[in-house]
Amino acid sequence: MCEKWHSLLGGFLMKKIALVMLAAVLVMSLVACSNGGEEETDNAINDYIAPSYTHKTETGTLSFADGVGETAIITDYVGAYTTHAVTVPAVISERDVVSIGKQAFYQCAAMTAITLPDSLVTIDDWAFAACTSLETIVIPASVTSIGDYAFHGCTSLKSVVFLGTELESIGDFAFNDCVALEAITLPEGLESIGIQAFGDCEALTAITAPSTLKSIGSLAFADCTALNSEGALKLSASIEEIGEFAFSGINKNYIHAPEGSYAAEYISEMTDMEETAEVASDAE
Numbered sequence: 291m292c293e294k295w296h297s298l299l300g301g302f303l304m305k306k307i308a309l310v311m312l313a314a315v316l317v318m319s320l321v322a323c324s325n326g327g328e329e330e331t332d333n334a335i336n337d338y339i340a341p342s343y344t345h346k347t348e349t350g351t352l353s354f355a356d357g358v359g360e361t362a363i364i365t366d367y368v369g370a371y372t373t374h375a376v377t378v379p380a381v382i383s384e385r386d387v388v389s390i391g392k393q394a395f396y397q398c399a400a401m402t403a404i405t406l407p408d409s410l411v412t413i414d415d416w417a418f419a420a421c422t423s424l425e426t427i428v429i430p431a432s433v434t435s436i437g438d439y440a441f442h443g444c445t446s447l448k449s450v451v452f453l454g455t456e457l458e459s460i461g462d463f464a465f466n467d468c469v470a471l472e473a474i475t476l477p478e479g480l481e482s483i484g485i486q487a488f489g490d491c492e493a494l495t496a497i498t499a500p501s502t503l504k505s506i507g508s509l510a511f512a513d514c515t516a517l518n519s520e521g522a523l524k525l526s527a528s529i530e531e532i533g534e535f536a537f538s539g540i541n542k543n544y545i546h547a548p549e550g551s552y553a554a555e556y557i558s559e560m561t562d563m564e565e566t567a568e569v570a571s572d573a574e
Contacts, residue, residue, distance in 0.1 A: 345382045349374045354382055355391070363389040373402050373423055380407035390417040392437075399423055406430050413440050415461070422446055431456055438462045438484065448472050448493075455479035460487050462507065469493060476500050483510050485533065492516060499526040499553075508533030515539050521546065525553035532556045 345352045350369025354362045362385035364378060376395075380387055386409045395401065397420045404418075408430050415437035418424065424444050429436070431454020438461035441447060447468045455478045462484035465471060471491045476483075478500045485507035488494065494514045499506075503526055510533065517523045517540050525547040532553065537545060542560045547553035 345379070347377065347379075349376055352378065352382070354385075354387070357385070357388055360384065361386050361388045363387075363391045364394045365391045367395050367398060369398060369400065371400055373400050375403040375405070376401055377405040378407055378410075380409045388412070390414060392416055393419070395421055397421070406433075408432055411435075413437060415439055416442070419443055425449070427451070429453060429457065433457055435459045436461055436464050438464065439466070440464045441468060443467050445469055450474045452477040452480075458482070460484055462486060463489070466490060476503070478502055481505070483507060485509060486512060488514060490514075495519070496522050498524045499529065501526050501528050503529055505529070505531040506533060506536050508535055509538060510536045511540065512537070513539040518544055520544060525551075525557075527551040527553070529553045 343353060343355065345354065350367055352364055353366035355365050357363045362382045364387060367376065369376065378387060378390070387407050388409055388411045390406070390410065390413045392414045393416045394414070395404070395418045396416050398418075399420070399422050401421055402423045402425055404424065404427065406428070410430050410433050413429075413433060413436045416439045417437065418427070419439050419442040421441075422443070422445050425446050426449045427441070427447065428451045434456050435458060440461060442463050442465070444465075445468065447465075448470050450465070450471065450473075452475065457477050457480050459482045460480065464484060464487045466486050466489045468488075468491050470493055471488075472493050472495055474494065474497070476497065476499060479502050480500050481502055482505045483503070486509040487507060489509050489512045491511075491514050493516055495516045497511065497517065506529065511517065511523070512535055523537070523540060523545045525545065527548040529552055537560070542557050545557050547557055
């Protein structure tokens with residue numbers, strides 16, 4: 291009898307001790323979770339709200355990624371199949387839009403025009419390549435660089451307007467094969483033009499290099515045959531480097547540069563191989 295009583299009493303005490311220990315653990319957990327007050331509660335997993343990575347427009351949907359700090363990078367666009375214009379907002383989800391990312395609008399063949407925000411800093415590689423219906427583009431004053439192939443193959447692009455003086459570089463093949471491009475004014479502040487940046491822009495009728503330009507890449511204006519007219523191509527004294535065949539297809543007699551400048555020396559040394567001013571049909 292006593293042994294049975296002692297056994298029951300022991301079991302009761304063990305359960306009571308276990309309950310006390312469990313209660314203590316729960317209290318410690320509550321203290322740990324409440325440490326820091328509301329600041330910690332805001333970070334609790336049940337209160338977490340995932341950020342939105344898409345933004346609806348009147349003509350389609352923009353996708354974006356988080357940039358440095360409170361900024362956003364446009365990564366993709368899906369729009370209507372019928373021809374339309376696009377406006378990129380300056381702010382998405384309380385983040386400043388600072389970049390058009392790589393291939394963001396690649397092959398958007400139905401887009402005829404796009405309005406870019408004043409918050410924009412960079413236009414990355416292939417951003418608008420093969421947008422074959424795009425007719426005009428205005429580059430905001432805030433943009434500092436245009437990436438490689440950014441507008442490559444925009445065959446309907448007729449006009450490019452640069453605002454401001456922040457643009458420093460135009461990448462390789464940036465406007466290559468923009469066969470309808472007629473007018474472009476390179477902005478002051480521009481320092482470099484990449485390899486074949488304006489190659490095959492056969493409708494381009496005039497180019498004046500800014501006083502800040504330092505380098506022109508190989509084949510940069512190759513086969514821009516409409517520049518074969520008096521005063522169509524003017525270079526600046528600031529130029530320090532010109533790549534091979536930069537003006538292939540343009541008669542050197544139509545290229546003007548300040549006397550004694552590096553550009554003038556380059557022009558004087560252009561070979562007959564570089565000057566392909568005669569149209570092939572003339573030889574037939």
